[in-house]
Amino acid sequence: MNSFTDWLPTLMIFLPLAGSLLLLVTPKTFRDEVAGFIAALTLGAGLAIWRGGGSELFRWDWIPPLGITYSVQLGGVSLALALVTALMSFIAILYAARRIPNPGPMLSLILAMETGLIGIFAAQDLMLFYVFFEDALIPALLMLAMYGKNGRMAALVKFAAYTLFGSLLMLVSIIGVRYLGGSPSFAMTDLKQHLVTGSAQTWLYLGFLTAMAVKLPMWPLHAWLPDFHEQNHDSGVPDVMGTLYKVGGYGIFTFAIPLFPDASLELRPILMGLAAFTALYAAWIAFRQTDWKRLLAYAGLSHMGFVALGVFSLNETAVIGAMYLLAFQNLYTGALFLSVGMLQERIGSLDTRVGGVMTQAGALGGLTMALWFASIAVPGLAGFIGEFSILLGAYQVSPWLTFIAGITTIAAAAYALTAFQHTFWQARPAGSVTVRDLVHTEWLILGIPLAILVLFGVYSTPALNLMQPAVRAVLSALGGN
Amino acid sequence: MLQVPEASLTPLLPILLVLAGAISSTLLGFWLSRRTLTFINIGAVVASAVSLGWLWNRDLSSFGGSLRADHAALLLGFVILAGTLMTLLVTLDTAWRARVSFPEFDAMLMYAVTGCLLIAFSGDLIVMLIGLEIMSLSSYVLATLQGSRRAEESGLKYFLLGAAGSAVLIYGLAFVYGATGSLNYAAIAEKTGTLNPDNVGILVGGALLMLCGFGFKVALAPFHQWTPDVYGGAPTSVSLFLSTVVKVAAFAGMLRVFSGALENAPGWHSVLAVLIAATLIVGNLAALRQTNFKRMLAYSAVAHTGFLGMALLGTPAAGGAALGYYLLVYTLMTAAALAIVAALQRSEEGFSITDMRGLYYRHPGYAVALAVCLASLAGLPPFAGFFGKYLVFQAAFQNGYAWISVLAALTSVAALVYYLRPAMLMFMPDRTPAREYGLGQRAPTTLAVALGVAGVTVLGLLPNLWYAFVAHPDIWGMLAGR
Numbered sequence: 037m038n039s040f041t042d043w044l045p046t047l048m049i050f051l052p053l054a055g056s057l058l059l060l061v062t063p064k065t066f067r068d069e070v071a072g073f074i075a076a077l078t079l080g081a082g083l084a085i086w087r088g089g090g091s092e093l094f095r096w097d098w099i100p101p102l103g104i105t106y107s108v109q110l111g112g113v114s115l116a117l118a119l120v121t122a123l124m125s126f127i128a129i130l131y132a133a134r135r136i137p138n139p140g141p142m143l144s145l146i147l148a149m150e151t152g153l154i155g156i157f158a159a160q161d162l163m164l165f166y167v168f169f170e171d172a173l174i175p176a177l178l179m180l181a182m183y184g185k186n187g188r189m190a191a192l193v194k195f196a197a198y199t200l201f202g203s204l205l206m207l208v209s210i211i212g213v214r215y216l217g218g219s220p221s222f223a224m225t226d227l228k229q230h231l232v233t234g235s236a237q238t239w240l241y242l243g244f245l246t247a248m249a250v251k252l253p254m255w256p257l258h259a260w261l262p263d264f265h266e267q268n269h270d271s272g273v274p275d276v277m278g279t280l281y282k283v284g285g286y287g288i289f290t291f292a293i294p295l296f297p298d299a300s301l302e303l304r305p306i307l308m309g310l311a312a313f314t315a316l317y318a319a320w321i322a323f324r325q326t327d328w329k330r331l332l333a334y335a336g337l338s339h340m341g342f343v344a345l346g347v348f349s350l351n352e353t354a355v356i357g358a359m360y361l362l363a364f365q366n367l368y369t370g371a372l373f374l375s376v377g378m379l380q381e382r383i384g385s386l387d388t389r390v391g392g393v394m395t396q397a398g399a400l401g402g403l404t405m406a407l408w409f410a411s412i413a414v415p416g417l418a419g420f421i422g423e424f425s426i427l428l429g430a431y432q433v434s435p436w437l438t439f440i441a442g443i444t445t446i447a448a449a450a451y452a453l454t455a456f457q458h459t460f461w462q463a464r465p466a467g468s469v470t471v472r473d474l475v476h477t478e479w480l481i482l483g484i485p486l487a488i489l490v491l492f493g494v495y496s497t498p499a500l501n502l503m504q505p506a507v508r509a510v511l512s513a514l515g516g517n
Numbered sequence: 518m519l520q521v522p523e524a525s526l527t528p529l530l531p532i533l534l535v536l537a538g539a540i541s542s543t544l545l546g547f548w549l550s551r552r553t554l555t556f557i558n559i560g561a562v563v564a565s566a567v568s569l570g571w572l573w574n575r576d577l578s579s580f581g582g583s584l585r586a587d588h589a590a591l592l593l594g595f596v597i598l599a600g601t602l603m604t605l606l607v608t609l610d611t612a613w614r615a616r617v618s619f620p621e622f623d624a625m626l627m628y629a630v631t632g633c634l635l636i637a638f639s640g641d642l643i644v645m646l647i648g649l650e651i652m653s654l655s656s657y658v659l660a661t662l663q664g665s666r667r668a669e670e671s672g673l674k675y676f677l678l679g680a681a682g683s684a685v686l687i688y689g690l691a692f693v694y695g696a697t698g699s700l701n702y703a704a705i706a707e708k709t710g711t712l713n714p715d716n717v718g719i720l721v722g723g724a725l726l727m728l729c730g731f732g733f734k735v736a737l738a739p740f741h742q743w744t745p746d747v748y749g750g751a752p753t754s755v756s757l758f759l760s761t762v763v764k765v766a767a768f769a770g771m772l773r774v775f776s777g778a779l780e781n782a783p784g785w786h787s788v789l790a791v792l793i794a795a796t797l798i799v800g801n802l803a804a805l806r807q808t809n810f811k812r813m814l815a816y817s818a819v820a821h822t823g824f825l826g827m828a829l830l831g832t833p834a835a836g837g838a839a840l841g842y843y844l845l846v847y848t849l850m851t852a853a854a855l856a857i858v859a860a861l862q863r864s865e866e867g868f869s870i871t872d873m874r875g876l877y878y879r880h881p882g883y884a885v886a887l888a889v890c891l892a893s894l895a896g897l898p899p900f901a902g903f904f905g906k907y908l909v910f911q912a913a914f915q916n917g918y919a920w921i922s923v924l925a926a927l928t929s930v931a932a933l934v935y936y937l938r939p940a941m942l943m944f945m946p947d948r949t950p951a952r953e954y955g956l957g958q959r960a961p962t963t964l965a966v967a968l969g970v971a972g973v974t975v976l977g978l979l980p981n982l983w984y985a986f987v988a989h990p991d992i993w994g995m996l997a998g999r
Contacts, residue, residue, distance in 0.1 A: 099981050101838075101988040102908075163907075167898040174897060181941040192941055193934050200933045204926035211911045211922070 041084075045091050045110045048081040048118065049155045052125070056147035059140060068133035071143040075126040078150065082119045085110050086502070093160060095223065103214065103221035107160040112506025113289065113359045114157040116499060120363045121157065121280050123488075124370045125150040128276040131374050131481050135271045135381065141182055142273065149175035149277050156283050162210045162291065163222045166203065169247075172281055173199055179277070183269035191260075191267035198260040202247035209243030212236070213295060228294055228513070241299035244292050245307075252284030252340045255314040265333040265373075270386065272377030275329065276370040279336060285343040285362045289355065293347075294513040300350060301514065307348040308434055312441040315341025319447035323454070328376040328386045331455055332369065335411060338444055339365045345441050346426035349433045350514060355507050357425025360499065364418040364489060368410040371485040375404045378478060379459070382471045388455040392464025396471040401460040403474070403482040408456055410489045412448040417493040528577040528586035531594055532634045534565040535601075539627030546620025552609065554623050559605050561627070565634075566598045578640060578998070582701060585640040588992040589837065593637040593769040596845045600762040601630050603852040606965035608754045610957075611859040615752035617662050625662070626758065629655035633766030636773070640998055641701040642690050645770050649686070649734070653679050656763055660751040663865070671750025678733060678743040686730025692723025693779075702778035702997035709781045721784040727774060728785055728792070734767035737826060738795040741819045745803075748815035753859035753867065756811065760818040760855070761848045768825060768844060776833040777996030790830055794924055796823035801928040804935045811858055811867025813935060814851070817894060820932060821847055824909055827921060831912025837993025839912040842984050843905035846893070846976060850902055853969025854890040857883050860957035868953060870939045875947025880958060884943045886970045893973045895936040896929060901976035904984075 055074030062070050085091050090111025098106040110118055128146050132139045152172025159165035173196065180192050214222055217230035232240060250257045268274040293300050315338050322334035339361065346358025378400060379393065380386050394401035410417035413424070423445065430438040464471075474482070492499050526533065538561030542554045569591045578585040604626065612618040628651060635648030657679060661672025694700055696719040697708040712720060732740040748756040775785060800820030807813035825847065828840035861876075861883065862868050877884035893902035906929070914922045976983055 099904075099984065101981070101984060167903070170898045170903070174892060177937070177941060178944055181944040182946070188945075189938070189941070193937065196937050197930050197934055201927070201930045204929050205923070207907065208910060208914065208919070208922045208926050211907070211914050212919070215911070215915050 041088050042092055042094050044081055044085050045094060045108045045158050048078055048085065048110065048122070049108065049151055049158055051078050051081065052147040052154070053151035056144045056151070059144045059147070064140065067140050067143060071129050071147060072126070072133065074147060075122070075129045075150070078154075079119070079122040079126055082110075082115070082122045086115060086119065090115055093225070098164070103219075104163045105161045105221050105223045106164060107223045107225070108158040108164075109160050110158050113286070113503050114506075116359070116363045116502050117286060118154045118157045120366045121150060121153045124276055124280055124366055124485075127370070127374070127481055127484060128273045130477050131271060131377065132273045134477055135377065136183070136269070136273070142179065145175040145179050146273070146277060149281070153280050153283070157286065160225070161221070161223045162213065162227065165287070165291065166207060166210060169203060169283070176274070176278060176281060179274040180264070180268055183274065184267045187263070188267045191263040195260040195264045198250050198257060202250035202257065205243040206247035209240045212240045212243070216240070224291070224294070231295065231297070233298070237296050238299040238302060241292060241296035241303070244296070245288070248284040248287045248292065250284070251282060251287065252344050253282065253337060254284070254310060254340065254344050255317055258314070258318075258337055261337055262330045262333040265329045266327060268329075270377060270380045272329075272373035275332070275373040279369045279373065280366055282336070282340060285340065285347050285358060288347050289359065289510060293350070293510055297514050300348075304348055304350060305434065308345055308430070308437050311341050311344035311348055312437040313341070314338070314344065315441045315444040316447065319444045319451060323447065323451040325451075325455070326388050328379070328388055328455070328459075329373070331388065331451065332372055332376065335448065335452065336365070336369045338448060339369070339411075341444070342423055342426050342441060345430050345437070349430040350511065351429035351433050352507060352511055354426050354429025354433070355511065356500065356503055357422050357429060359503050359507065360496075361419065361422025361426065363499070364422060364492065365411075367485040367489055368407050368419060371482055372404070372407050372411065374481055375400065375407065378474070383469065389458045390465075391458065391462040392460075393471050394460040395464060397473040399474045399479070403486060404460070405456060406486055407482065407489075408452045410486070410493070412452050413445055415493075416490070418489045418496070420493060421496050523579065523581055525577065525579045528572065528579045528584060528638070530568045530572065531565040532631055532638065534561050534568060535627055535634060536631045537561055539624050539631060542620050542624035542627060546624065549620075551612070551618050551620050551623060554620050555605055555609055558623055558627055559602065562598050562602050562605065562630075566595060569594050569598070582703065582998055583640045583644050584638050585998055586638060587995065587998070588989070589772070589841075589996055590638040592841050592987055592992070593765065593772075593844070594634050596765050596848055597630065597633045597637060597762050597769075599845065600758070600765060600848040600852055601626075603848075603856065603965040603968060604754060604758045604762065606961040607757060607856045607859050609961040610959040611752075611754050611962070615663055615754060615865055617752055617755075622659070622662055625655045625658045629659065629758070630762065633762055633769075636766045637769040639770070639773055640703075642693070642774070642778075643700050645773060646687065646690060648766070649770060650683065652763060652766055653683060653734070656759055659755045659758065660747055662755075663752050665865075667750045667865070668752065671747045674743050675747045682730050682733025682740065685726055685733070689723045689726025689728075689730055692719050692726060696720035696723060702773060705778040706780060706997040709779065717783065720782055724775075724779050724782050724785040725788060728789060731767060731771050731774070732792060735764055735771065735826070736819050736822050737792045738799040738819070741796065741799065741822070744819050745812055745815040748818060749809070749812040749867070752865050753811060753855055753862060756815070757852055757855040757859065760815070761852050764818070764822070765844050765848060768840060771829060772837060772840060773996055775829055776837060776993065777998075780833060780997070786830065789826065790918055790921055793823050793826045793830070794921060796820070796826065797925055797928045801931040801935075805931050807935070808869050808871075809867050810870050810873065810939055811862070813870065813939075814854060814858070817932070817935070818851065820928070821851075821894075823928075824906060824925060827909040827913040827918070827925060830918045830921065831909075831916045833993040833996060834990035835912040835915055837996065838984070838988045838990070839905075839908035841987030842908055842980070845983055846901040846905045846973065849969040849972040849976075850890045850893045853966045853973070854887060854894070856962050856965045856969070857887045857890075860959065860962045861953040863952070863954050870942065872952040873939050874942045874945055876943040876953070878946065879951050879953075882963075883958060883966065886966050888940045888943060889970050889973060891936040891940040893977070895933045899974070899977045901973045901980065903977065904980045
């Protein structure tokens with residue numbers, strides 16, 4: 037065992053935070069370069085872990101009297117999500133540096149949030165998970181406070197209150213899981229040996245679920261999401277980070293299924309029903325939106341309904357699909373938020389009814405359309421593999437609920453293409469400003485995610501190979517289903 | 518035959534050092550400026566803190582066990598002295614603006630600290646009562662000392678309600694004595710197990726009366742009514758002192774009496790649970806509606822009484838450790854937040870929350886520090902307030918009060934909202950003229966704020982630095998003594 041590779045996850049977690057603090061003392065002229073360099077280095081660390089086939093579990097007793105450990109591991113699903121997080125943070129930094137005047141604080145906040153997010157994926161200790169989970173909240177709030185629009189205070193309070201409402205109930209559950217199970221520490225390896233049984237497990241699962249349902253998000257705890265996205269900065273950079281922060285599906289997969297196996301099976305029909313309803317309901321509402329950001333928010337919510345359907349079904353194919361979709365929807369939803377930012381920069385509006393952009397900015401329109409195709413699960417792009425696997429797996433568990441969710445894919449095409457047509461086709465209104473096409477790094481910002489989506493849409497083996505063993509290991513806790 | 522009391526002064530040393538500071542302020546005030554006296558007092562407080570370290574691990578006692586310098590006393594004493602040090606630093610800058618910059622202010626403050634330490638070091642009910650009275654009487658004067666109608670109103674309210682609280686407490690004390698025939702904590706703890714049934718009723722009555730009395734001192738609902746008026750009306754540096762040091766001392770008393778002497782007495786646990794539930798609800802919901810930041814912090818102090826009180830519901834081993842950790846963190850974050858209010862306010866009324874808009878762009882250092890304190894008060898990791906909250910949730914949960922933990926989690930959401938609003942307002946760009954005092958940023962206050970923020974951050978990242986001291990279960994198993 038190489039000692040350096042053991043430290044790689046820790047490096048990957050805290051490098052962005054160090055960079056965020058470094059930016060505070062960096063002269064203005066070099067800020068963009070330093071931030072970009074740190075983000076690229078983080079991504080490099082992630083790729084190094086991938087090349088080594090995932091990291092070993094690293095454990096250090098953080099607070100011995102309380103049994104709280106610093107246990108981190110990046111491998112399988114967590115590594116895939118951490119890589120996507122590092123990539124999208126890098127792209128967010130590229131765009132923030134280009135778009136936002138005097139972007140110092142924003143770059144700092146992106147990096148600080150990246151630490152929290154990668155920490156969430158790497159944590160193998162419930163308390164550590166909780167700490168990172170809340171850590172990521174503070175930069176998200178500050179981005180909204182410093183760069184948001186007029187209604188931001190209400191959006192901010194709503195976002196924070198929902199998040200904390202869930203996570204504090206989760207905290208009580210975490211305390212209960214350890215205390216009632218009698219585990220010596222909060223590390224997952226110990227907790228799995230000391231499961232809570234009986235009805236207490238169901239109650240604790242519900243506490244845990246509240247936090248994850250807020251962060252999925254899932255109906256009826258989703259109300260913070262559209263406001264959060266609408267009130268954030270026009271560039272869409274905070275929205276990229278906000279999309280990455282939707283870690284509910286991952287939390288249920290990594291922590292809830294192994295710790296609450298009986299309760300997961302018991303509540304499966306209800307939760308799958310809620311998930312399917314979320315997917316359809318969000319798609320329906322998205323159809324009525326005229327603000328691009330709200331539309332994207334509801335589109336994201338609809339995808340999260342799919343992710344939840346896959347995870348809650350506890351079927352291997354569906355869970356792999358859910359994790360695949362969770363990872364890759366970050367790419368297209370994030371890139372779409374940025375493309376909306378570019379559109380707003382050019383026409384000064386987020387309205388979907390501007391018309392005729394395609395005639396003057398072909399590349400922007402073309403790349404946006406390709407990203408939308410990824411979003412509505414056109415075969416050949418990564419979104420399709422995720423959604424198809426979820427439907428395939430969930431069908432074996434509950435055909436009718438899967439049918440309801442399946443309708444969503446049609447609805448998605450309807451809302452996405454309608455809005456796209458209104459903005460990019462139709463006639464450009466007479467006398468409106470000329471729309472500039474993509475320039476410089478903007479090509480990369482939309483191009484890189486798209487290239488990866490195509491790559492993993494056609495050649496999905498590397499990502500599936502990464503995820504499959506991890507999913508099998510988790511589902512084995514259910515005793516073969 | 519008259520017995521000569523065993524009067525070893527060594528365990529008294531920390532108290533005597535603080536008392537020496539108080540007396541020096543009283544006497545030397547005729548010749549020296551207040552500023553010089555404050556520096557002398559800071560020296561006395563630091564010396565007293567050093568002597569705590571010197572007494573560590575020696576487990577001394579004096580006056581036949583009436584005064585005990587055990588681990589619990591030393592740890593709580595340290596928290597009290599930390600709060601005092603921050604108060605003194607802040608008064609160096611702001612006392613003259615509050616028109617309380619005269620030697621008597623320092624003298625009263627140090628007498629109050631003497632009383633606070635005496636409570637933490639107490640080994641029987643009478644010593645605890647004497648400490649409590651010294652502390653209370655001095656605080657009444659402190660609250661009134663500024664010659665303004667607001668301060669007089671605040672002081673009088675504090676005095677009348679505090680005196681009623683003391684009376685109830687003494688009545689309860691008499692009941693406990695009547696039931697057990699002893700004032701010594703250890704003797705009471707021993708006898709509560711083997712009472713004859715007639716006396717159990719008296720003991721329960723006494724315990725509940727004492728709970729009411731302490732409820733006044735720590736501001737448990739429904740005995741919290743004075744708190745917002747007193748904290749809001751007194752000069753901010755005094756509010757800082759009252760909401761940190763005095764509250765810590767009152768909790769030290771509760772810890773000694775309820776987790777020590779009356780640990781096995783029946784009845785008070787469930788009543789305390791109800792009072793805490795009421796405090797959590799009333800404190801958090803009322804704070805939500807405040808428009809003045811200082812008054813909001815006063816309600817937040819009430820709400821925190823609820824969170825801190827949850828520790829008393831735990832077993833002494835878990836609860837004492839939780840309380841020991843949380844009290845220090847609470848002192849650091851509350852003192853730093855109020856220090857910033859004291860520095861930046863235009864008048865002693867504090868400032869309204871809307872005036873805080875854009876503070877980050879005018880006083881970046883103080884704004885970030887205040888945001889850290891508020892995040893910690895709200896219980897967001899990685900700041901230390903989170904671990905405090907987690908510890909008290911756990912203490913209550915493990916002793917069968919899961920419903921209180923859930924209630925506390927829910928009311929924490931309200932807490933987050935009222936802490937978050939000012940914290941986020943500070944970062945919102947603002948083009949209107951500044952509404953705070955522009956010259957407030959001075960070295961001593963900055964030092965106090967830096968102490969608080971550094972403490973909150975370091976204890977959040979490495980809680981074990983302090984928790985390792987307070988975590989030892991033996992400490993809290995012997996609160997009553999042997």
